[in-house]
Amino acid sequence: MPKLKNKSGAKKRFRLTGSGKVKYKPAGKRHMMRRRPQKMIRSTRAMGILSDADAKIVKRNFLIYAK
Known part of the structure; x- marks a missing residue:
């Protein structure tokens, strides 16, 4: 299965904290x-x-590899 891509618009608009919050x-x-x-x-x-x-929506749908 190929790699999934993050949404490039979401990469520019959201950042993750150390505890995983957006x-x-x-x-x-x-x-x-x-x-x-x-x-x-x-x-x-x-x-x-x-x-x-x-x-939860942002992590699941837009930032796929965010932990």
């Missing part, structure tokens, strides 16, 4: 920042952790 960068930080509240700008600064249900 980190992501929140959206909405690219342009038109004047219109956004300061609270939103601050909250999107840090990496987020996906919920267990979403992390």
Whole structure:
């Protein structure tokens, strides 16, 4: 059986922590920042952790070789 490929879009958007959780960068930080509240700008600064249900989907379908 041939090797399976990871989804290249998912490789760019998600990272794994040492314990196996999935980190992501929140959206909405690219342009038109004047219109956004300061609270939103601050909250999107840090990496987020996906919920267990979403992390399960990402690992199973998109990051196939993620342990």
